[in-house]
Amino acid sequence: MKELNVAIVGATGLVGQEIIKILEQRDFPIASIQLLTSDNSSNTELFFNHQRIEIGKATAEIFHNVNVAFFSAGLDVSRRLAPLAVKTGAVVIDSSAAFTTDPTVPLVVPEVNSEDIKWHKGIIANPSCSTIQLVVALYPLHKVNPIKRIVVSTYQSVSDSGADALKELTSQAKLVLGGRRVCPHIFSHQIAFNILPEIDVFLDNGYTKEEQKIVEETQKIMHAEDITISATCARVPVYFGHCEALNVEFVSPTTPEEARSILAKAPGIRILDDSAVSFYPQPWAATGSNHVFVGRIRKDISHPNGLVMWVVADNLRKGAALNAVQIAEAGIQMGLIGQNQRQRSSTTRSHSAKGAKLRKENNSRCVN
Numbered sequence: 572m573k574e575l576n577v578a579i580v581g582a583t584g585l586v587g588q589e590i591i592k593i594l595e596q597r598d599f600p601i602a603s604i605q606l607l608t609s610d611n612s613s614n615t616e617l618f619f620n621h622q623r624i625e626i627g628k629a630t631a632e633i634f635h636n637v638n639v640a641f642f643s644a645g646l647d648v649s650r651r652l653a654p655l656a657v658k659t660g661a662v663v664i665d666s667s668a669a670f671t672t673d674p675t676v677p678l679v680v681p682e683v684n685s686e687d688i689k690w691h692k693g694i695i696a697n698p699s700c701s702t703i704q705l706v707v708a709l710y711p712l713h714k715v716n717p718i719k720r721i722v723v724s725t726y727q728s729v730s731d732s733g734a735d736a737l738k739e740l741t742s743q744a745k746l747v748l749g750g751r752r753v754c755p756h757i758f759s760h761q762i763a764f765n766i767l768p769e770i771d772v773f774l775d776n777g778y779t780k781e782e783q784k785i786v787e788e789t790q791k792i793m794h795a796e797d798i799t800i801s802a803t804c805a806r807v808p809v810y811f812g813h814c815e816a817l818n819v820e821f822v823s824p825t826t827p828e829e830a831r832s833i834l835a836k837a838p839g840i841r842i843l844d845d846s847a848v849s850f851y852p853q854p855w856a857a858t859g860s861n862h863v864f865v866g867r868i869r870k871d872i873s874h875p876n877g878l879v880m881w882v883v884a885d886n887l888r889k890g891a892a893l894n895a896v897q898i899a900e901a902g903i904q905m906g907l908i909g910q911n912q913r914q915r916s917s918t919t920r921s922h923s924a925k926g927a928k929l930r931k932e933n934n935s936r937c938v939n
């Protein structure tokens with residue numbers, strides 16, 4: 572396999588660090604790697620495959636010769652630099668929310684819609700962590716028995732808000748245990764020994780932006796605008812791992828046994844489900860794993876076509892870094908990453924018509 576020139580923007584951050592680990596672990600074909608940050612960390616060093624790499628500053632010029640650039644440095648950096656990186660010929664895989672709902676940018680979870688990579692024009696968006704674990708768990712069921720409605724409540728760890736949020740939880744926990752008052756910086760209120768039903772900003776409809784993202788991203792990835800979704804997202808005082816309680820209504824009746832049998836064969840999923848021995852997914856156990864864990868699968872007693880389940884994943888791995896690397900691997904396999912700009916645009920043009928057809932076909936599968 573051809574080796575690629577890779578850049579990671581946000582290499583010192585939680586997601587950037589995890590991308591480095593995953594590229595090492597998966598033997599990603601790398602010819603060269605640039606680790607990029609802001610002024611704060613540039614000119615310091617990190618290690619990649621036991622080699623010392625000097626960190627550089629992320630600028631528009633630095634992407635010359637880069638084949639694939641992983642962006643995880645926040646919305647503003649992606650909006651500013653990703654289009655410039657694409658102009659120099661790089662394919663950008665962006666973990667911020669800058670392009671997730673842009674209809675001209677594919678939003679990809681490889682277990683669900685890797686075919687959408689075919690119509691990328693240089694940027695491929697990595698969905699938010701809460702959406703990724705949701706669609707990995709639900710898409711295999713949706714293919715067999717279309718989903719009509721999802722009600723999801725999330726319990727999201729603080730690492731979702733970056734490295735400074737981890738420090739805030741630790742320092743607040745120490746203060747509270749020492750009987751002292753805390754002064755929140757990252758979160759609106761004390762997060763230690765507390766739960767906050769607020770992730771991202773509040774919108775006019777009363778939902779938060781995180782909740783709205785779950786709706787729009789799920790519909791986009793699953794090509795299922797007809798699925799109605801209501802989300803409530805809460806921040807919990809856990810370092811790593813997101814949990815989700817799902818109430819799912821299908822077109823036809825189904826059973827927990829059928830769901831377990833479908834999910835047992837689905838990619839990226841592990842079922843942990845034995846209430847007799849209190850066996851179910853938990854965030855501490857999911858930390859460091861590549862899988863999405865599903866348990867507590869049961870009939871929804873409030874609806875004849877409903878199931879309830881509990882879904883857990885490591886937000887930094889499958890929820891961010893692993894999914895980004897899997898997108899790159901799928902793009903390489905399709906011959907859509909690693910080419911020069913001119914080759915890519917002609918391949919992308921021929922695929923975009925197919926992509927539109929595919930989206931239309933998938934949409935027509937969904938039932939109200």
Ligand SMILES: NC(=O)c1ccc[n+]([C@@H]2O[C@H](COP(=O)([O-])OP(=O)(O)OC[C@H]3O[C@@H](n4cnc5c(N)ncnc54)[C@H](OP(=O)(O)O)[C@@H]3O)[C@@H](O)[C@H]2O)c1
Nearest residue numbers: 581583584585586608609612643644645667731733734891
């Ligand atoms: N954490 C998660 O679970 C998760 C999951 C999915 C998506 N995401 C998204 O991924 C992105 C990064 O999240 P994170 O948790 O890794 O945050 P983080 O720990 O706060 O790291 C932020 C990174 O961005 C870099 N950075 C900041 N300003 C920059 C600039 N102007 N130019 C270049 N680099 C800059 C920082 O470098 P310095 O060291 O120089 O400050 C650092 O490497 C965010 O958009 C987030 O929404 C996060």
